[in-house]
Amino acid sequence: MKLSERPMEITDKAYRFDLFNDGIPVPGKKCGRLPAMGWNSWNAFGSGNTEVLTKRVAERMVELGLDKLGYKYVVLDDGCYKSERVNGLLSNEEEKFPSGFKALADHLHSMGLKFGMYNDIGTNLCAGAAVGTCGHEAEDAQTYIDWDIDFIKVDNCYYLWDNATFSNSENARYTYAPAIKGIRIKGCGPEVYLDAVTKGIISGSGAVITEEDGTGFVKGIGTYDGTGPDRSPVGDLSSELRFSILADEDCEADIFVEYATGREPEIGCWLQVAVGEGDSAGYFYDDLLPESGSKQTFIESGAIKIRLKKGENTLRLMNHRRQENTLCSYAELVKGFEDAFKKGSQRKDIILSICEWGKTQPQNWGYKVGDSWRILNDITFQVGADGDPGHANWSGDYTTGVTNQYNKAVIMDEYSGLDKGWNDPDMMMIGMDGLDETMCKSHMAMWCMINSPLMLGLDLRRVEKGDWIHKIISNKNLISLNQDPLGVQAKRIYSSLEKENPDKIYLRDNKRVDILAKPLADGSIALAFINLDTEDVTEKTAADKDLILKYLRGKMKDADAFENAKAYTVTDLWSEETKVNESGVFEVPGLKACETAMWRIKPS
Amino acid sequence: MSLKDFLTIVFESDNAIEKAHNLGIIDMHETEHPEEKILRKDAAKILHLYMHNVLHIKDEEDISSASGLKDLYDCRVCVNHIAQVYLKGIMKAREYPGGLLIFDSNSEITASEAKEAILKMKG
Numbered sequence: 249m250k251l252s253e254r255p256m257e258i259t260d261k262a263y264r265f266d267l268f269n270d271g272i273p274v275p276g277k278k279c280g281r282l283p284a285m286g287w288n289s290w291n292a293f294g295s296g297n298t299e300v301l302t303k304r305v306a307e308r309m310v311e312l313g314l315d316k317l318g319y320k321y322v323v324l325d326d327g328c329y330k331s332e333r334v335n336g337l338l339s340n341e342e343e344k345f346p347s348g349f350k351a352l353a354d355h356l357h358s359m360g361l362k363f364g365m366y367n368d369i370g371t372n373l374c375a376g377a378a379v380g381t382c383g384h385e386a387e388d389a390q391t392y393i394d395w396d397i398d399f400i401k402v403d404n405c406y407y408l409w410d411n412a413t414f415s416n417s418e419n420a421r422y423t424y425a426p427a428i429k430g431i432r433i434k435g436c437g438p439e440v441y442l443d444a445v446t447k448g449i450i451s452g453s454g455a456v457i458t459e460e461d462g463t464g465f466v467k468g469i470g471t472y473d474g475t476g477p478d479r480s481p482v483g484d485l486s487s488e489l490r491f492s493i494l495a496d497e498d499c500e501a502d503i504f505v506e507y508a509t510g511r512e513p514e515i516g517c518w519l520q521v522a523v524g525e526g527d528s529a530g531y532f533y534d535d536l537l538p539e540s541g542s543k544q545t546f547i548e549s550g551a552i553k554i555r556l557k558k559g560e561n562t563l564r565l566m567n568h569r570r571q572e573n574t575l576c577s578y579a580e581l582v583k584g585f586e587d588a589f590k591k592g593s594q595r596k597d598i599i600l601s602i603c604e605w606g607k608t609q610p611q612n613w614g615y616k617v618g619d620s621w622r623i624l625n626d627i628t629f630q631v632g633a634d635g636d637p638g639h640a641n642w643s644g645d646y647t648t649g650v651t652n653q654y655n656k657a658v659i660m661d662e663y664s665g666l667d668k669g670w671n672d673p674d675m676m677m678i679g680m681d682g683l684d685e686t687m688c689k690s691h692m693a694m695w696c697m698i699n700s701p702l703m704l705g706l707d708l709r710r711v712e713k714g715d716w717i718h719k720i721i722s723n724k725n726l727i728s729l730n731q732d733p734l735g736v737q738a739k740r741i742y743s744s745l746e747k748e749n750p751d752k753i754y755l756r757d758n759k760r761v762d763i764l765a766k767p768l769a770d771g772s773i774a775l776a777f778i779n780l781d782t783e784d785v786t787e788k789t790a791a792d793k794d795l796i797l798k799y800l801r802g803k804m805k806d807a808d809a810f811e812n813a814k815a816y817t818v819t820d821l822w823s824e825e826t827k828v829n830e831s832g833v834f835e836v837p838g839l840k841a842c843e844t845a846m847w848r849i850k851p852s
Numbered sequence: 853m854s855l856k857d858f859l860t861i862v863f864e865s866d867n868a869i870e871k872a873h874n875l876g877i878i879d880m881h882e883t884e885h886p887e888e889k890i891l892r893k894d895a896a897k898i899l900h901l902y903m904h905n906v907l908h909i910k911d912e913e914d915i916s917s918a919s920g921l922k923d924l925y926d927c928r929v930c931v932n933h934i935a936q937v938y939l940k941g942i943m944k945a946r947e948y949p950g951g952l953l954i955f956d957s958n959s960e961i962t963a964s965e966a967k968e969a970i971l972k973m974k975g
Contacts, residue, residue: 294929327879330881331880331884332881341880341881342880343880344880374928375929376929377881405928413926413928414926414927476925625925626928629915629925629928629931629935630911630932631932633876636904639911639913644916645915645916645919646925682913
């Protein structure tokens with residue numbers, strides 16, 4: 249099959265950046281699901297997972313009673329397919345999975361569990377097998393339905409339209425606009441040249457005015473890469489170069505863009521031209537521009553015809569394709585499932601777990617197609633194998649660590665919800681080497697409070713009923729927060745390092761205590777005091793009801809009842825000890841290193 | 853250098869492909885393509901797994917000091933393999949002007965690099 253040479257043409261505005269906030273998912277995307285719970289093979293076995301190991305882990309899920317607590321999905325990650333397609337179709341790696349995936353699905357279903365698989369929107373999977381869904385969405389969707397899957401995690405390696413992992417780095421040409429020096433407008437009044445530096449307006453965040461060899465221009469017109477931890481996920485994550493153009497009447501004009509192309513982040517080749525914003529925006533160009541020869545060589549484009557309306561017009565030069573391309577690729581797979589159901593396959597729920605590592609800021613668009621979206625690169629790269637638990641960090645380099653993931657996810661609550669889906673700070677590392685019991689308790693507490701999918705990532709053969717790992721992953725009080733039907737991610741209402749906007753400011757210094765508050769369906773709230781530091785904290789930390797209401801009032805089941813309560817029943821979610829609080833001030837005298845105090849507070 | 857040539861030096865054996873597969877060092881699809889050129893990331897994986905599975909050498913727990921390699925995290929599934937062989941001094945980074953250290957995981961390993969790395973690994 250010949251793959252396309254450029255990203256698909258976008259003919260439906262529903263996939264445009266301008267409509268990311270319209271709240272409308274694509275056909276086939278179901279809303280109202282709580283975070284998925286289960287086990288994924290990657291952290292436990294990496295590419296070395298097998299049918300035998302999977303079945304044994306599934307048995308342990310049942311023997312340990314985890315299935316009864318909601319852990320239902322058994323997900324095969326990378327490394328389970330034959331390395332190439334067979335007659336154009338996916339097939340099982342015969343040594344590792346000799347019975348095939350339908351048989352495994354039947355086996356897991358007979359145990360009352362659900363079956364999940366893995367693929368990629370690129371040409372290959374991250375571990376190398378050339379069986380990505382790119383260009384095969386329809387037949388792969390049918391195959392997955394035939395295999396009776398319930399869940400699919402879809403990665404982003406070898407992606408053709410972005411400089412993703414293992415992709416051609418020059419794919420950045422699709423995701424950044426060229427450097428722009430100015431535009432010439434002909435028609436609709438006298439011909440004018442508008443210099444980008446002096447007449448252009450940079451909107452959003454990312455584009456910059458640059459001067460090289462006496463030439464001023466604007467570069468960086470595109471969307472930030474969110475794979476790494478450096479940037480906050482909140483606020484503007486892309487930028488445009490805009491010009492305000494006054495027209496005496498409705499008219500048509502030609503614009504000529506003076507530009508220089510590159511094939512690298514900040515200077516690409518793909519330009520979008522629009523007039524106006526939102527649903528009423530008119531799109532007049534959305535394609536590669538002819539290459540200029542070098543990023544220092546500015547040339548003028550051919551005429552791009554635009555339409556202006558009488559009065560003030562906003563002309564936008566931009567490139568939102570990083571987000572739009574990725575959305576379209578995931579949407580193709582959703583469409584594949586939907587088409588297969590329409591053709592007669594029995595309709596069933598299939599969870600879509602988006603795993604593009606936060607690269608294209610999926611918190612903006614993921615809800616349209618998926619049930620959850622990864623927010624960063626992997627939580628650990630030191631995954632286990634049969635006989636090796638792998639290694640985890642509390643706080644590590646890059647994205648590797650419990651706190652590295654938490655620090656980003658904790659300010660992303662406004663992007664999640666029952667009507668959208670869930671931020672995914674990756675599979676849990678409880679039970680891997682490198683995290684002690686206190687750290688694992690906090691890890692579980694964080695993932696439950698922030699409504700992350702609860703995907704266990706350990707070899708469950710190492711767990712016994714009643715041991716400390718089992719006690720943590722089977723804590724019903726915590727799981728009930730994650731699975732609470734109100735479906736609201738906790739909000740950070742206090743941080744010892746940020747008093748003004750703790751819910752919005754991206755904090756990466758772990759020498760701090762955070763307080764998270766989460767409204768629950770029965771009118772109570774959950775409160776978590778988290779010491780992220782690896783040193784004990786001896787000072788008292790407190791939150792009163794006014795602080796809680798300041799952040800949660802609009803999200804609570806009955807804020808007035810909470811505000812006017814004469815007393816509160818406070819239950820420690822670890823010890824289950826209950827106390828009555830009449831002051832409305834909830835405080836901890838101190839916290840051990842990496843410790844989390846967790847309470848459920850019910851007004852009475 | 854091909855996968856087969858590289859494994860033949862590692863195992864000092866003519867049926868190195870089979871041995872490597874039996875030891876979980878290469879996957880089935882790699883056994884089907886022994887003539888494939890071996891990249892530096894593939895070499896890192898093989899050497900790391902040989903150390904782990906055959907020589908029973910313990911992994912470095914803290915791999916953060918390998919993050920000086922600018923391209924370390926470009927290869928998600930081989931980060932640990934690269935970090936382990938780099939930190940143990942088995943494979944070197946390539947230094948570029950300005951002190952930039954790159955592992956160059958997608959470039960082919962040269963015969964001399966391969967021999968030097970295998971020699972170091974075997975002590």
